[in-house]
Amino acid sequence: MTTDLNAGTQDPVYVTDALIAEDIDAYLEKHQHKTMLRFITCGSVDDGKSTLIGRLLYDTKMIFEDQLASLEKDSKAVGTQGGEIDFALLVDGLAAEREQGITIDVAYRFFATEKRKFIVADTPGHEQYTRNMVTGASTADLAVILIDARQGVLTQTRRHSYLVHLLGIRNVVLAINKMDLVGYSQERFYEIVKDYSHFAQQIGMETFLPIPMSGLKGENIAAKSTAMPWYQGPTLLQHLEEAPVNDTRLQDYAFRLPVQWVNRPNLDFRGFAGQIATGVVRPGDAIRVLPSGKTTTVKSIVTWDGDLAQAVAGQSVTLTFADEIDCSRGDVITAAAEPCEVADQFEATLVWMDEAAMLPGRPYLLKIGTQTVTATVTEPKYEVNVNTLEHRASKTLGLNAIGVVNISTDRAIPFESYAANPDLGGFILIDRMTNATVAAGLIHFALRRSQNIHWQAVDVNREAHAAQKTQKPAVVWFTGLSGSGKSTIANLVEKKLHALGKHTFLLDGDNVRHGLNRDLGFTDADRVENIRRVGEVARLMTDAGLIVLTAFISPFRSERRMVRELMAEGEFMEVFVNTPLDVAEARDVKGLYKKARAGNLKNFTGIDSPYEAPEAAEITVNTVELSAEEAADRIVAAILAR
Structure with a gap:
């Protein structure tokens, strides 16, 4: 079959189907390789x-x-x-x-x-x-x-x-x-x-x-x-x-592949899939898996279209190793001789994107590369004024604010500075309650203390302390409005446990503010830091084998969850002292509600600062229905039944 492309002209051009197909192929080939x-x-x-x-x-x-x-x-x-x-x-x-x-x-x-x-x-x-x-x-x-x-x-x-x-x-x-x-x-x-x-x-x-x-x-x-x-x-x-x-320059850097998926279709194959961020990799190359630091060599580079002799930045591939070493999603495969850094504390620039201001000390999820970890932000070193570029002191970051902060993660992660490698230096922060992205960040460098501070091995560990006391350590966390009866009930619980020969310690919200937390006020940011410090102290006390009782308003779910995650499985018991606001206000033993209503006491929980009730507390006691004594008996029974 032929086609007249210039019908009616003096010099008609006839093109065969084969020629049309050839032209189409050439056209597609040309456009496929456009940058x-x-x-x-x-x-x-x-x-x-x-x-x-x-x-x-x-x-x-x-x-x-x-x-x-x-x-x-x-x-x-x-x-x-x-x-x-x-x-x-x-x-x-x-x-x-x-x-x-x-x-x-x-x-x-x-x-x-x-x-x-x-x-x-x-x-x-x-x-x-x-x-x-x-x-x-x-x-x-x-x-x-x-x-x-x-x-x-x-x-x-x-x-x-x-x-x-x-x-x-x-x-x-x-x-x-x-x-x-x-x-x-x-x-x-x-x-x-x-x-x-x-x-x-x-x-x-x-x-x-x-x-x-x-x-x-x-x-x-x-x-x-x-x-x-x-x-x-x-x-x-x-x-x-x-x-x-910029695509071509990525091949000039050291090899980096964040592992997205462990490819295990059957018992005879185990590969590690991801997109190469930078560099080039070939079979036989020596590689290092971070953060573990284990080394091996690349056995093969597997793709749907067959094995490759070489793979470069931008390609999605599956690597197999010559040796069986541990490698999981979130790990980074690097050139053995040129690994990236591993740390758990960084300086970073943060662009805050949420209506709610950043709260220093609050735990967020940090997603970097293919890994998600828990992270907290310290007070900003400074906030940038975009008009004058001056660095001004700030205790938090509001919507669209840009600041430089220190960030601490719950475990060491592989990274590079954003300037060197955006894939391993850029991250987002996610609110743990709403899953909303609240900030974007760019890592500058690891803090020196993240490299210099290590856990000291001790011979008498937490298990030995607990065995000596013949009890299971625990944190019993009382939360509720001011005037709900937390301190009264917690005090009764400790007396009953002490009478039973249990080793306990009571951390009360008012008492710790006389010493450990005397520098903190009652803003949302200070409340977060208050609970963070108490949580760390409570964890250390469980290492000593104690049953720790805490009585704090602790109004935010995020901070209570943070403390729960500091503890070993089954060692955290949340006790919600459920007293309606009108009942707690009617008691007003300390006269705080009266001051808050008059406007003389700012950031008071239940009046002009929110209280987020627990969604799944281990124990809930309603002090309208139960006396303090009855509530204490119920809680003691639950502690002993663990």
């Missing part, structure tokens, strides 16, 4: 980010006829561009975005030219959605920072520029947009460039490419602007097509 550039657009509100991307899609012929017809119809309905096409509607997909004319979510779009393929992330400009901008920037090779020519450099421009540089994006385009609204003024363009250059120098941004443009009019987007003949640089699309991509 891919990931970039983001960011900046302040209403700088024209969505319009710019919509114009790029339009100018690169990535809009179908039906989409264009729908876009023209929607543009007339919205009426924001004076009858012209509103290109922002191509990207702003949420109803709220279209109604408000803003970007809320991160919108990813794909387009391609003859030279390259692109994935662009349109990130929101509002300060409250900074976390979405960080998400989009985390995988980008290039950033397009937009500035409204009428507004100039704004606070959010500085914040996004700081984050872009912090995340390691070194290819930056300063897109000075809406030049049509300032008469295409060359003076205004250079005024903004000078202002931005001063800030860029302060944050260490060595180079950036300023381009004057109009997203709405298409000036200097895909074609050179005739309205600004004074600008002699590249168009935005030209620069995007020629900008370097």
